[in-house]
Amino acid sequence: MTTALExxxxxxxxxxxxxxxYPRAGRQLNRAAAPFENLTKVLMFGxxxxxxxxxxxxxxxxxxxxxxxxxxxxxxxxxxNGHCEVKPEMMCVWVKAERRSRWLPWxxxxxxxxxxxxxxxxxxxxxxxxxxxxxxDERGRP
Amino acid sequence: MSAPHPAYGRFEQALRSGRPVVTCEVRSADGxxxxxxxxxxxxxxxxxxxxNVPDNTGGVVHASPWASCAILAQEGIDPIVHMTCRxxxxxxxxSDLLGANLLGxxxxxxxxxxxxxxxxxxxxKPVYDVDSIQLxxxxxxxxxxxxxxxxxxxxxxxxLFPGAAANPFAPPYEYRPLRVGKKVDAGARFIQTQIVxxxxxxxxxxxxxxxxxxxxxxxxxxxxxxxxxxxxxxxMRDQVPGMEVPDPLIRRMAAAGxxxxxxxxxxxxICVEIIERLxxxxxxxxxxxxxxxWESAVAEICRQSGLRPATSPPAAGSSASPVSPxxxx
Ligand code: SF4
Numbered sequence: 001m002t003t004a005l006e007x008x009x010x011x012x013x014x015x016x017x018x019x020x021x022y023p024r025a026g027r028q029l030n031r032a033a034a035p036f037e038n039l040t041k042v043l044m045f046g047x048x049x050x051x052x053x054x055x056x057x058x059x060x061x062x063x064x065x066x067x068x069x070x071x072x073x074x075x076x077x078x079x080x081n082g083h084c085e086v087k088p089e090m091m092c093v094w095v096k097a098e099r100r101s102r103w104l105p106w107x108x109x110x111x112x113x114x115x116x117x118x119x120x121x122x123x124x125x126x127x128x129x130x131x132x133x134x135x136x137d138e139r140g141r142p
Numbered sequence: 143m144s145a146p147h148p149a150y151g152r153f154e155q156a157l158r159s160g161r162p163v164v165t166c167e168v169r170s171a172d173g174x175x176x177x178x179x180x181x182x183x184x185x186x187x188x189x190x191x192x193x194n195v196p197d198n199t200g201g202v203v204h205a206s207p208w209a210s211c212a213i214l215a216q217e218g219i220d221p222i223v224h225m226t227c228r229x230x231x232x233x234x235x236x237s238d239l240l241g242a243n244l245l246g247x248x249x250x251x252x253x254x255x256x257x258x259x260x261x262x263x264x265x266x267k268p269v270y271d272v273d274s275i276q277l278x279x280x281x282x283x284x285x286x287x288x289x290x291x292x293x294x295x296x297x298x299x300x301x302l303f304p305g306a307a308a309n310p311f312a313p314p315y316e317y318r319p320l321r322v323g324k325k326v327d328a329g330a331r332f333i334q335t336q337i338v339x340x341x342x343x344x345x346x347x348x349x350x351x352x353x354x355x356x357x358x359x360x361x362x363x364x365x366x367x368x369x370x371x372x373x374x375x376x377x378m379r380d381q382v383p384g385m386e387v388p389d390p391l392i393r394r395m396a397a398a399g400x401x402x403x404x405x406x407x408x409x410x411x412i413c414v415e416i417i418e419r420l421x422x423x424x425x426x427x428x429x430x431x432x433x434x435x436w437e438s439a440v441a442e443i444c445r446q447s448g449l450r451p452a453t454s455p456p457a458a459g460s461s462a463s464p465v466s467p468x469x470x471x
Pocket of ligand 1: 077078083092094
């Protein structure tokens, strides 16, 4: 078990290099894998398939369900009952994220300043993007 | 004051002075008459260190805030332009940051922006390409690294002084002080808070801010505002998400009756009382007055509460605008 875990990071790095070496195949694999990955994440976390997953930093709550698609924490409009300023019937995504993140051992990850989103990656596999980096074709498509 | 890019603007100088700083908000033009903005500017000019101009607050369209800010600069005021992520993508934000700076505007309050659903054009497409913290980071990158988001060089880089807002009155309360820290991490150089009516809640917030040492990393200005009528107070409580107006205040406003002079007097008195309580809270760098559509109240509040600008007011006829010779009538 330990050896398997120890070998995981180099294996991922190797796999990422492989995908980068053959970007066309990488993109095809990404397109094939995306529906499966996203289906699970949609069912489990209400994923919005942004292709740049930060679920683990946000208490496993998809921040893209926020009507303002905020990735760095709640806006100033959260209602007194913790509901969203835009959709009063919905609990604010970030109220949930903050509460859930307290259970995670890496809870302070929620304080990391996020990079602006790359909107081209919407719909692609976030896991493969993480391994290989974005694999874009000549026309900048994933 | 009239040099094109002084090393520090008056607002930054005020914050560096260590004395309590006073800023206030002035509406952007709601018509094509620059004189309206000049008139408001002159009402507040001698009482504050800097003046904020909001960006389509509540989702109601006004003139671009940087345009009104450029007029304020001609009036000798150091303007703070609000910039929201609601109406502009990252390209427009970068070009507005640079464009505003060309007109002598250095201070930018980076905001997410009230959603248009509360405004008069709710059918608009929301943008929200980046969020307020990423906007702070973009402004910092432009100014400090001299680079656009793409990595391309900006020559010469703009001289920006980015800041951000904080709302201690919206859940999750425990997260709010941490969020201020996150904004400072991204590069925020000053913080202006939502209007304080619930002083107890604000005290708790500031206690946590001091525990985290954030007040030593960034100057925090407490937002205050006079209430003009019971109706206005109820509107803020019920219709403005993220605002907390305690019932005792609403009862006091109701008790003041309907006569304009009486209720306005009471509104200003409440505001001054809140300022007096806030003055006792350690870790605050000053006050930010938000006299919603009531700029003439600023002088009265400052007079009664003894608030004075930390820096000396501009000489009459002076200008902080690098382009004023061309634009001035
Ligand atoms: S209240 Fe929460 S979910 Fe709603 S827009 Fe603000 S941050 Fe997003």
